[in-house]
Amino acid sequence: MRALARRCTFPLVVIGLLLAFPLATTGFYLEFTSKVMILAIFALSLELLVGATGLVSLGHAAFYGIAAYATVLLSPKFGAANLFWLLPAAIGCAALYALFVGALSLRTRGVYFIMVTLAFAQMAYYVFHDTKLGGGTDGIYLNFKPEVVLLGARLVDLGKPAVFYYFVLACLISVFALLAVLLESRFGRVLAGIRSNEQRMRAAGFATFPYKWAAFTLAGALAGLAGFLVAIKDGFVNPEMLSWHESGAVLLMLILGGMGRLSGAVLGAFAFALLQLFFQWEVVFGNFSKHWPLLLGGTIILCVAFMPNGLIGVPAQWRAWRARRRPEAARG
C-alpha cells in the first residue's frame, strides 16, 4: 500500500499541476505546455520500445510524421473533419506503417535494428520531401481543425487553446495509464523478459517475434496519436517531422529523463523542451542564442555523464551517495 502510494505520488502531483496550469496563464505558455505534453506522448510511445522491450529504434519520427500528414491529407479542403473518424484514421495510418516496418526490422538485432528503423524512416521522409503528395519541402496547411461532433452535437471546440490543452492532457493521462497497466500485465512482463534475456524467453516457450511486433505496432500507433495532435495544434505539417533529427530528439528525451520508467519519458520531454527554450532566450544569451543546439548538446552530454539513470534516477542516486558518505545516518 505504501509502495503504491509512493509510486502514484509523483504522477498525481504532476497531473494536479497540469490541471491547474491554464488557470494561471494563457497564450504562449499554454501553447508551449500543450506542445510539450504532445512530445511527452511521443516519448512515452518510444519508451514502450526502448525502455520496456529493449528495442532501440532510431526511426520513430516516421510514425509521428505519417499520422500528422494523414491528419492533414484526410481532412476535407473546405470544411472540418469529425475527430471521431479522423483520429482513428490518422493513428491507423501510423500503425499500418509500423506493422510493415516491424515485420521486416524486427528480424534484425542491436545496431542493425537501429539502422533498419532509421532507413525506413528516411524512406518515408523522402516520399514526403521529394513528391508532390504533401506539398514537398514546403509542407502543407490544415485549413480547418477537426470538430468534435457526436450524434450531431458539437461537444467542444478544439480551436480554443485551453480546450485543446485539456484535450492533450487527457490524451497524455490516457496513454500513461494504458502503458502503466499494460506493462504490469502478462504481455508487459513478457516484454520485460525479452529486454532482460530473449534467449531464456524462447527456451521457456515464448515465440518472441509476435510480442515484439505487437509492441512495435502499438508504439507506432501511440506516436501517431502525438503526430495527430501536433498537426492540429500547428495547423501545418512539413517533412522535417519525419526526419532523423526528430527521431534522435525523442530518443534524447528518454535518455535525459531516464529509461525503464514511464515517468522518465514525461520528465525527459519537459526537461528537453525547457532546456531548448532556455538556450533560445536572447535576454540571457544574446546573439549566442542562435547557437542553442550547441548549448543543448553540451548540457545533454553533461547530464548523461553525471546522471547515468536520467533525471528520474536522481533521487536514488542522491540516496546512494548519501549512504556512501554517511552510512550511519542513512540507516537511521
Added chain:
Amino acid sequence: MAEGNAPLLRARGATRRFGGLTAVSDVALDLAEGEIHAVIGTNGAGKSTLINVLSGEIAITAGSVELLGQDVTRWSQPRRARAGLGRSYQRTTIFPRFTVFENCRLTAQATRQMPWNWWTAASACPLSTTLAREALDRTGLAGLADRTAGLLSHGEKRQLEIAMCVATRPRVLLLDEPLAGMGAEETERMLSLLSGLKEGHAILLVEHDMDAVFRVSDRITVMVNGAVIASDLPAVVRADPEVQLAYLGEVHV
C-alpha cells in the same frame, strides 16, 4: 530403461553440419521417464550442439527428433518448449533484475500466455504463480523467493535456472553442465536435486565432472568428434575399452 516404456524424447540420425565441420553426426538417443541420461565427451565433441539441435535452438541438418511420440523435427524452439521440452544453458541464463519468484513465474507463464489480456496484472495470474511456487518448493529455493536473482550465489543461480525450467512443467529436461564452476557442497545439493527431478522427467545431462556423472546417471552416452561411440549402463561404459582409450583414459590415467 524399462522395456515397453516408450521414450519421451527420441532422436534418430541427428546430424548438424557447420560448413565442412560435422559437429553432431548421426546420433541416436532415447530419453526415458525416470532416468538421467548423461552425455559425456571431450571439449568439442558436440555435446552442446546436440542439446541445441534437440531443443530446436539451431536447425538440424539431417535426421529426426520425436517428443512424446510427435515428430518435432521442424518445430521451432518455443513450440517444442511448450510441448514439454525444457533446457538449461552452460552459461547461466536468468533474468538478473527480477526476483527469484518472478523469474519462475514468468517462465511458467509460457504454459498459458494469454497475451491479449492487457488489463489484469501478471502478479494476479493464478496458474503461473502456483507453478512458480511449486517449482521453488521442488528445487529448494522457496526461502529465497523475494531475493533479486542477480545477487544470488553462483550455485543458487544454477539451481534457479533449473527451477525456471521446472516451472514450465516440462517432461524432458536438457541440462548443459549444471555443475560447472560449483564447489563440493553446491555439487552435492545439485546432485540430490537432479535425483529428485527424475520422477516425472526424462533428463539429459551434459557434464564434465566424471565422479558426479557415474554417481547419478542411469545411462551414459559417450561422444567423440560428434559421433556416439558407446551408449549403455554406467558399469558397461566404464569397462568399454574403446571408451577408455578415447576418453576416460585421457582423464583417469
